[in-house]
Amino acid sequence: MTDGEELTLADEIVARARIHAREVREEYELAVDLGALEWTVSPRARRRAGLCRWNADSGVATIVLARRAYDHYDWPEFAGIVRHELVHAWEFQHFGESGHGERFRDRAGALEAPRYCEAFAEPRYVLRCLTDGCDWRATRHRASTPVKSPDQYRCGACGGPYEVEHAESGRTWTTAGGYGGAKAALGDEW
Structure with missing residues (x-):
């Protein structure tokens, strides 16, 4: 220096x-x-x-x-x-x-090193199965395709449909149109 x-x-x-x-x-x-x-x-x-x-x-x-x-x-x-x-x-x-x-x-x-690290940031999106009795849940930090178009994907545990929640606002959607609507409704808060 x-x-x-x-x-x-x-x-x-x-x-x-x-x-x-x-x-x-x-x-x-x-x-x-x-x-x-x-x-x-x-x-x-x-x-x-x-x-x-x-x-x-x-x-x-x-x-x-x-x-x-x-x-x-x-x-x-x-x-x-x-x-x-x-x-x-x-x-x-x-x-x-x-x-x-x-x-x-x-x-x-x-080396007393962790095999995996705990999350250090809150996820932006939460994916939740809609099938009764299924407690599958996943989180995402980016608006990936499964976040934007959840109707094209299935639950990782039972294969049922899932919804996506915008974690900060609580808004949810199950389709690509729902994603666009939530994004438009939140505007600057997205």
Whole structure:
């Protein structure tokens, strides 16, 4: 950094994550090549607290951390997210692939890293089955096709019809036309 430059929140997140990665590599003897690891922060991510991308051509893994997750979690929880993504980087570097299978579970368990992260943002939409006795429910953060046209899809448990609720307003719809009507009625509150 040069004189007069101020650190941003993204700089802070990356600095803390890099320090933690060095500690993890030493303490848990995780054979991850930190020199072939890049870090970035997503200011937009709402669902994923982190992810690890692999570039097989360059052999570089990029860990992307969500700024909103950093704001939401305290450091020990966020450090768990960093360890989770380091396991993905380790898998990519050593095996050329990564997932949440047995090898991942074993290594993540050894590092005290969560297998999955709790949601850190409230969903924008809730999908609910309309069939009596079925308690299937799903959430979405974006207006995906199942949100926009629920009549073209079925419940994930029983195959029945479902409705979509705009979580903030409570408005519901079961068709593409209902989606458009709810969006138009809410206007700026959408």
